[in-house]
Amino acid sequence: MSVGLxxxxxxxxxxxxxxxxxxxxxxxxxxxxxxxxxxxGVPTVATTxxxxxxxxxxxxxxxxxxxxxxxVICWAGDGGTYDIGIATLSAAxxxxxxxxxxxxxxxxxxxxxxxxxxxxxxxxxTTTTPTGKGEDKKDMMAIMVAHRIPYAATLSIxxxxxxxxxxxxxxxxxxxxxxxxxxxxxxxxKSEQGESIELVRLAVASGLFSLYEVWNGNEYRINAEPSxxxxxxxxxxxxxxxxxxxxxxxxxxxxxxxxxxxSRLAQQFPRDSTxxx
Amino acid sequence: xxxxxxxxxxxxxxxLSVSAEANRKARGAACGIYPITPQTEIVEFVAKFPFTKSxxxxxxxxxxxMGVSIGASLAGARSFTASSSNGLAYMVxxxxxxGFYRLPIVMVAVNRTLGPPWNIWVDQGDTLMLRDFPWLxxxxxxxxxxxxxxxxxxRLAEDHRVLLPTLVAMDAFIVSxxxxxxxxxxQPLVDSYLPSLDLPHRMRHEHPTTMGxxxxxxxxxxxxxxIDEAMRRVPAVFEDxxxxxxxxxxxxxxxAIQAFETDDADTILVATGTIATTAREVVRRRRAEGxxxxxxxxxxxxxxxxxxxxxxxxxxxxxxxxxxxYAAGMGGVFWQDLRAAFQGKRDDLMIQDYLxxxxxxxxxxxxxxxxxxxxxxxxxxxxxxxxGIDTREEVH
Numbered sequence: 001m002s003v004g005l006x007x008x009x010x011x012x013x014x015x016x017x018x019x020x021x022x023x024x025x026x027x028x029x030x031x032x033x034x035x036x037x038x039x040x041g042v043p044t045v046a047t048t049x050x051x052x053x054x055x056x057x058x059x060x061x062x063x064x065x066x067x068x069x070x071x072v073i074c075w076a077g078d079g080g081t082y083d084i085g086i087a088t089l090s091a092a093x094x095x096x097x098x099x100x101x102x103x104x105x106x107x108x109x110x111x112x113x114x115x116x117x118x119x120x121x122x123x124x125x126t127t128t129t130p131t132g133k134g135e136d137k138k139d140m141m142a143i144m145v146a147h148r149i150p151y152a153a154t155l156s157i158x159x160x161x162x163x164x165x166x167x168x169x170x171x172x173x174x175x176x177x178x179x180x181x182x183x184x185x186x187x188x189x190k191s192e193q194g195e196s197i198e199l200v201r202l203a204v205a206s207g208l209f210s211l212y213e214v215w216n217g218n219e220y221r222i223n224a225e226p227s228x229x230x231x232x233x234x235x236x237x238x239x240x241x242x243x244x245x246x247x248x249x250x251x252x253x254x255x256x257x258x259x260x261x262x263s264r265l266a267q268q269f270p271r272d273s274t275x276x277x
Numbered sequence: 278x279x280x281x282x283x284x285x286x287x288x289x290x291x292x293l294s295v296s297a298e299a300n301r302k303a304r305g306a307a308c309g310i311y312p313i314t315p316q317t318e319i320v321e322f323v324a325k326f327p328f329t330k331s332x333x334x335x336x337x338x339x340x341x342x343m344g345v346s347i348g349a350s351l352a353g354a355r356s357f358t359a360s361s362s363n364g365l366a367y368m369v370x371x372x373x374x375x376g377f378y379r380l381p382i383v384m385v386a387v388n389r390t391l392g393p394p395w396n397i398w399v400d401q402g403d404t405l406m407l408r409d410f411p412w413l414x415x416x417x418x419x420x421x422x423x424x425x426x427x428x429x430x431x432r433l434a435e436d437h438r439v440l441l442p443t444l445v446a447m448d449a450f451i452v453s454x455x456x457x458x459x460x461x462x463x464q465p466l467v468d469s470y471l472p473s474l475d476l477p478h479r480m481r482h483e484h485p486t487t488m489g490x491x492x493x494x495x496x497x498x499x500x501x502x503x504i505d506e507a508m509r510r511v512p513a514v515f516e517d518x519x520x521x522x523x524x525x526x527x528x529x530x531x532x533a534i535q536a537f538e539t540d541d542a543d544t545i546l547v548a549t550g551t552i553a554t555t556a557r558e559v560v561r562r563r564r565a566e567g568x569x570x571x572x573x574x575x576x577x578x579x580x581x582x583x584x585x586x587x588x589x590x591x592x593x594x595x596x597x598x599x600x601x602x603y604a605a606g607m608g609g610v611f612w613q614d615l616r617a618a619f620q621g622k623r624d625d626l627m628i629q630d631y632l633x634x635x636x637x638x639x640x641x642x643x644x645x646x647x648x649x650x651x652x653x654x655x656x657x658x659x660x661x662x663x664x665g666i667d668t669r670e671e672v673h
Contacts, residue, residue, distance in 0.1 A: 018482055020482075029487075034491050034492065035489065035490035035496065036487060036488075037486065038486055038490070041485055042482065042485050043480035043481060043485045043486065044488070045480065045487070045488040045489060046488060046489030047489075048340075048344070050340060051340065051344035051347075054309065054336060054340075054345045054348065055344050055347055057309070057341075057345045058309070058334075058349035058352065058354075058356070059348040059349070059352045060348075061307040061332040061334065061348075061352075062304055062352035062353060065304065065305035065330050066304055066305065070482065087338065088337070088340075088344070090337075091338075
């Protein structure tokens with residue numbers, strides 16, 4: 001999360017833009033610091049859990065009424081995005097509000113001590129799935145892409161150049177831009193802090209998390225081809241998983257299937273490679 | 278100034294719209310809207326108003342309607358919304374936030390019974406459920422009072438001595454859908470009454486803060502104390518706004534509490550909204566028959582105007598409270614607050630609660646006569662009495 005915020009700050013500075021941050025209940029609002037200060041250096045508002053896109057709509061509306069130039073950026077975890085906030089986010093996407101929505105997805109309700117969310121992958125043990133979650137992770141990107149928003153992209157802190165380029169793209173566009181950041185949480189993942197970057201790199205390499213971007217709901221571009229490393233390594237290095245309970249064959253097959261589907265979409269509905277973005 | 282035949286809803290929608298338009302030279306107006314019977318006409322009116330500098334966002338829920346309004350207000354715009362009943366219940370979390378953020382949002386609420394079982398008629402249980410939040414609350418009796426109070430609400434809420442959101446309530450259908458002659462003040466007159474909104478704590482890039490960041494207990498205490506101090510200033514600021522309203526529009530938007538024939542009354546009825554209209558007629562008739570009966574209409578419910586109420590009831594020996602609401606396991610909400618106000622100051626007073634028109638039932642002059650008959654023969658107050666219980670045989 002903190003790497004993501006640093007990257008965001010850097011991209012804003014490079015683009016000579018400023019922003020207001022709209023943050024629902026999540027670790028991101030805790031690290032903003034104690035009232036009334038903000039460690040982020042920009043106007044920041046703590047919203048109710050389900051409301052960040054609604055608050056952002058109000059702020060962005062007044063910005064537009066007064067011809068002000070600033071980004072209104074929602075910064076939310078997977079709970080506020082995949083679960084409690086999905087109706088509000090969907091509504092803001094349907095209205096194509098001129099806001100950037102960044103979900104840092106650490107696949108768990110981290111702020112409340114590690115309960116399942118609908119972003120939690122199958123097999124992960126959380127405090128509310130003590131024997132491992134039975135259901136697959138919700139495909140949030142597909143849901144957002146279905147809204148035909150101007151831009152949706154996935155991000156990995158293991159690929160900073162790709163990350164930065166996507167932030168630049170998002171900052172250059174208007175309308176609702178959705179960025180999904182695979183965000184390691186050593187506490188929730190029960191992993192070593194020093195391995196965080198390596199873990200999200202493994203997620204991309206094994207096909208568990210795909211790096212791609214979609215314009216207007218129908219122009220796809222895949223940014224990284226998986227090297228198809230064995231997902232077993234990803235699972236073994238996090239104590240949240242019980243490797244013996246994970247069907248590796250089925251996991252490998254579903255990763256292939258998901259990427260294959262994405263590849264076919266990218267072939268059939270490609271983003272024109274001659275364009276700058 | 279044009280006088281037109283409009284519903285209470287349209288009176289409210291008009292007041293919200295012209296108040297929002299009055300801020301066009303400042304940061305404009307923006308709000309989220311979501312319909313619910315019987316409030317729907319208000320948001321429809323607002324959605325089609327030809328604003329100069331405004332954005333009205335039709336959102337996906339009441340929770341977000343208040344969320345958008347909060348965002349707009351945080352950015353320094355005049356903001357407002359409207360709701361009712363279960364819509365208010367769904368909005369509660371953000372209603373609370375607007376109050377704690379000290380945002381001068383104005384909301385018009387049409388009082389409607391909370392379900393289930395589903396019922397669209399008047400009952401004040403919905404807005405009274407919000408009684409412990411940092412919101413001012415006003416209960417209106419007529420279409421004109423709804424319009425005037427809404428205009429006044431913006432000036433009051435935005436006054437730097439107050440800076441608290443304000444709720445203006447009216448009875449479902451009896452006011453919301455009933456047309457009556459209403460004076461609709463033209464925009465320039467409204468402009469001259471409502472100053473540009475200057476929200477001192479709005480989000481500013483030159484002075485970034487975290488609105489709603491974590492606080493320690495002692496800071497939360499300070500915050501609550503500041504809200505309490507602001508609430509205590511409201512009666513005086515309300516009078517300033519009312520006086521300015523009289524000068525500007527040439528009519529009285531109505532006092533916080535409205536006493537009718539209470540000066541020498543031994544028996545006082547307490548009512549709000551349209552029950553006050555009916556009760557006033559009963560008082561008028563029985564006064565003519567020589568009875569020392571009076572009526573106290575409570576318009577301002579939050580903050581509770583305790584001292585004015587005590588003062589208006591000086592001569593009373595018995596009070597009958599007509600509550601169109603029921604707090605489960607307790608009784609009428611107005612009755613509870615009234616008893617608390619008199620506690621230790623007028624322990625000689627008998628204060629009896631009558632639950633009238635719950636779920637939208639008619640409150641007739643006959644029912645009020647029944648209340649007075651009960652009150653007159655009673656030597657001490659007892660548990661709240663339910664009026665209008667259906668005694669017909671159950672249909673199987």
